[in-house]
Amino acid sequence: MLERFRDRRAFFPIFPLKSIQSSIAFAFSVLILLTVAATSLIAYRLSVSAVERNSKGYIREVINQVNTNIQSYVDNMENISLLAMTNKDVKYYISGNSFVGNGNEERRPYEKRISDLFQAILYTRKDIASIMVFGYNGRFVSDRRITTLNPNAKAEEQAWYKDARRASGKSVISAPHVQNILQDEYRWVVSLSRELKNSDGLTADGIFLVDLNLSVINDLLSQINLGKKGYVFIVDRSGNIVYHPQQQLIYSGLRSEKIAEVGSAPSGTAFKVEDDEGKRFYSVQDTSFGWKIVGVAYAGDLIGYRSTLINFLLITLGGVAVSLVISVLLSHRLSRPIRNLQRNMRKVEKGNFDVQAEVAQMNEIGQLARTFNMMVGQIKNLMQEIVVTHENKRKSELQLLQAQINPHFLYNTLDSIVWMAETKQHEEVVLMTSALAKLFRASITKEQELVPVRIEVEHITNYLLIQKMRYSSKLDYRLEIPDSILEYGTLKILLQPFVENAIYHGIRNKPGIGTIVVRGMETGEGIVFEVEDDGLGMTEEQLEKIWHAPDGERRSGGIGIRNVNERIQLYFGRSYGIAIRSELAEGTVVTIRIPKTKGTGEPDDAGQRAEGSAS
Numbered sequence: 162m163l164e165r166f167r168d169r170r171a172f173f174p175i176f177p178l179k180s181i182q183s184s185i186a187f188a189f190s191v192l193i194l195l196t197v198a199a200t201s202l203i204a205y206r207l208s209v210s211a212v213e214r215n216s217k218g219y220i221r222e223v224i225n226q227v228n229t230n231i232q233s234y235v236d237n238m239e240n241i242s243l244l245a246m247t248n249k250d251v252k253y254y255i256s257g258n259s260f261v262g263n264g265n266e267e268r269r270p271y272e273k274r275i276s277d278l279f280q281a282i283l284y285t286r287k288d289i290a291s292i293m294v295f296g297y298n299g300r301f302v303s304d305r306r307i308t309t310l311n312p313n314a315k316a317e318e319q320a321w322y323k324d325a326r327r328a329s330g331k332s333v334i335s336a337p338h339v340q341n342i343l344q345d346e347y348r349w350v351v352s353l354s355r356e357l358k359n360s361d362g363l364t365a366d367g368i369f370l371v372d373l374n375l376s377v378i379n380d381l382l383s384q385i386n387l388g389k390k391g392y393v394f395i396v397d398r399s400g401n402i403v404y405h406p407q408q409q410l411i412y413s414g415l416r417s418e419k420i421a422e423v424g425s426a427p428s429g430t431a432f433k434v435e436d437d438e439g440k441r442f443y444s445v446q447d448t449s450f451g452w453k454i455v456g457v458a459y460a461g462d463l464i465g466y467r468s469t470l471i472n473f474l475l476i477t478l479g480g481v482a483v484s485l486v487i488s489v490l491l492s493h494r495l496s497r498p499i500r501n502l503q504r505n506m507r508k509v510e511k512g513n514f515d516v517q518a519e520v521a522q523m524n525e526i527g528q529l530a531r532t533f534n535m536m537v538g539q540i541k542n543l544m545q546e547i548v549v550t551h552e553n554k555r556k557s558e559l560q561l562l563q564a565q566i567n568p569h570f571l572y573n574t575l576d577s578i579v580w581m582a583e584t585k586q587h588e589e590v591v592l593m594t595s596a597l598a599k600l601f602r603a604s605i606t607k608e609q610e611l612v613p614v615r616i617e618v619e620h621i622t623n624y625l626l627i628q629k630m631r632y633s634s635k636l637d638y639r640l641e642i643p644d645s646i647l648e649y650g651t652l653k654i655l656l657q658p659f660v661e662n663a664i665y666h667g668i669r670n671k672p673g674i675g676t677i678v679v680r681g682m683e684t685g686e687g688i689v690f691e692v693e694d695d696g697l698g699m700t701e702e703q704l705e706k707i708w709h710a711p712d713g714e715r716r717s718g719g720i721g722i723r724n725v726n727e728r729i730q731l732y733f734g735r736s737y738g739i740a741i742r743s744e745l746a747e748g749t750v751v752t753i754r755i756p757k758t759k760g761t762g763e764p765d766d767a768g769q770r771a772e773g774s775a776s
Contacts, residue, residue, distance in 0.1 A: 197481050220456045224446045228454050230381055235450055238371055239332050241282060242355045245369045250274050255296030255367040272302050279304035288377040290350050296367035309344040316342060325354035325368050334450045336401040340372050350374055378404050391458040398451035400424055423455050502530055514541040554731050577631050593630050596623040613760025615647040621656045628664055637674050642681040649688055650758035658725055659692040659751045667696020667749055687756040695748040704741060
């Protein structure tokens with residue numbers, strides 16, 4: 162005891178624990194605290210990671226929606242350019258040789274109709290600043306009836322004009338710029354320009370221009386909420402900022418963006434930046450016309466409930482600590498009945514099954530003690546049943562071995578062979594001797610207990626053949642065994658005891674010829690054999706005596722019916738066995754039920770080895 166105490170002191174040098182209950186309580190308290198702390202920390206990190214991941218997914222969805230809206234906006238502008246390309250007045254007005262001479266009077270109706278068309282478009286679209294067409298033939302028309310071009314700004318030198326010519330019929334979106342092509346007008350716009358191709362697709366007549374003010378984009382992106390400080394901005398393919406909520410600060414140099422990283426980032430990806438402004442995530446999405454839409458979210462906004470998680474963790478740890486203290490106090494109270502139960506279990510371990518644990522009260526410990534008492538009682542009963550079952554099995558196997566060779570039957574059969582040999586019945590001698598050899602080969606084989614039905618049918622056929630030759634004037638028989646059950650398994654030498662009983666107790670003392678019918682049939686539950694004879698039959702008292710005969714009793718040297726029934730139930734279970742129906746002077750029917758099992762093979766080799774060893 163002192164040694165064990167010293168071991169515990171060595172393991173817990175700080176806390177002088179005096180009992181194993183205290184040691185276990187302390188050890189589990191430390192383990193629980195460490196486990197809860199580690200679990201809470203992991204849960205916190207996983208929660209933060211999940212929030213960041215979900216937030217990134219949300220940002221991507223928002224950016225995709227913004228991209229869809231802006232793409233729809235630009236598509237509408239391109240539809241307007243298609244309207245100009247397909248308008249007959251526009252095409253005729255800017256074609257090379259449309260009008261003869263000066264043709265001012267001839268041009269005015271076309272200019273009016275084109276201007277009215279553009280004004281109607283502007284009336285429905287407040288975000289369009291102006292619509293203009295510049296013909297390569299030098300003609301110009303816009304949404305205004307009277308338009309004066311800025312003499313200091315030539316259209317051919319504008320970036321939007323050059324980009325449209327290089328794009329050769331495709332729409333081009335410019336960076337935000339001040340449009341000064343009209344005299345005394347200076348607007349901050351984004352231009353959509355496109356070369357107006359002819360129907361042949363090879364030549365062009367001019368440039369179509371739509372100036373878009375940024376009010377729609379400002380209204381669209383200013384409503385996007387990515388946390389308290391998150392925002393969305395747009396850059397073009399050259400890295401110029403199209404829109405930024407703090408665009409004035411960007412241009413004045415008071416604020417900067419990660420334009421280089423944004424330009425190199427593939428569409429649909431995100432990257433993390435950490436600098437003086439804090440940790441933030443950039444999500445990038447490309448548009449079909451060269452812009453990049455960028456969403457920026459701050460990590461502090463994504464995991465803003467960190468203090469709540471920390472407070473929850475501290476409260477959890479405090480609650481666990483209080484629970485551990487209470488559990489230690491309760492463990493001392495519960496230790497006494499547990500130790501008593503432990504002592505009783507040691508007694509059972511030593512073989513004393515008469516132990517009964519005290520059930521003081523019906524709490525968990527009391528229920529455990531009650532269950533222990535029931536378990537000990539069941540174990541005791543099961544051990545007794547096992548002893549009885551093994552004893553019965555041993556007796557049945559012994560009786561089977563004793564009955565495998567019936568000396569009286571062997572003597573009578575050999576006497577019949579001698580008599581037939583003296584009377585020169587050579588064929589009958591050969592037939593009976595062969596049947597006897599086959600019969601005893603199956604009887605003395607060391608093959609396992611289960612054999613195919615066809616082997617059992619062969620055995621009973623040889624047995625009946627011998628008995629038929631001995632009692633030719635008294636015995637007739639039929640075998641009604643279908644081929645469908647021949648490969649199922651059955652116990653070895655199962656039918657012979659019942660056929661033997663039918664001959665010696667039912668037919669031998671009957672006047673005239675008696676018939677034995679051996680049947681086999683397949684049912685849904687298993688295999689059924691019937692041994693039926695039309696002999697003397699039995700009374701109810703005789704049937705009762707069969708089932709209650711003393712152990713070891715045999716009938717005419719055969720195996721007792723009760724023992725055969727026990728043998729079947731030992732092998733297959735209590736749901737199988739034997740049933741007998743009999744009427745005095747009418748005959749007897751024995752029904753044998755066994756399950757469907759697979760046969761285990763031929764006994765020929767084993768029988769030959771048994772014969773060799775016997776000789």
